[in-house]
Amino acid sequence: MRHTLPLAPQFYVTAPQPCPYLEGRLERKLFTALQGEQAEDLNDTLSKQGFRRSQNVLYRPSCSDCNACLSARIRVADFAPSKSQKRTEKKNAQLARRTRAPWATEEQYELFRKYLDARHADGGMADMDVFEFAAMIEETPVKSRVIEYSARADDGxxxxxxxxxxxxxxxxGLSMVYSFYDPDRHSQSLGTYVILDHIRLAREAGLPYVYLGYWVPGSPKMEYKSKFSALEVYIGGTWERMENPADFDNRPHPLSNDPIAEQVAQISLPNAQPVRKR
Structure with a gap:
């Protein structure tokens, strides 16, 4: 029997799990498979609506009583680095950038493990082995790149x-799916530098945005994203300029979120495909 992919994406919802960003809350995700000939079009279209990619899945937070997670992106043309960010660029001027196809290496995995053990030892990715890491890097149905930054070793x-x-x-734009760095180089602010370099890459390529993933007001893990100028967040179905992070609240309201069926019905798809709800 011949099996074919469905004509339109089908959306599903995960079971509630403890929120990794705000203590005492539960998270739930709306997701769909990313596959087939229209994978890139779907990734482009849903990324503009607050979705993120993880391997061959696109997802967006869909918590029943909380909407604190806001997709964030930087307007490249309007971005101006702060004094602190200029110092970060100067501190990392000696780094060499290399752009590769999405292929995992042992050196990448060693750095990834070192980063997780130092920064996210209790996170959801803490137990990832080398095969799962390879899947994260290599299982992509869209145009992806691995961008490496290297420093001169002690031997010079x-x-x-x-x-x-x-x-x-x-x-x-460029969507930063996942980044990690050497925690021993904390004084170099490498996480900030990688974002700054992506802004430079997007500007050189004529792309208007750099997508940073989710920003969560009140979450210390996400505070660094709000320090970039020309930031926008996706809220209420539109992208809004973030003038002041303090204007955003993470306190849930019982009437703030639409039912899942209404959320799915409001999603725009490439080529005006109908949406299937499951």
């Missing part, structure tokens, strides 16, 4: 990996 002759970012190339 060789270079060693300092930071890595898995990046999707969208039709309107």
């Amino acid at each position: 002759r060789t270079r060693e990996l300092a930071a890595v970012c898995l990046t999707d190339v969208l039709d309107d």
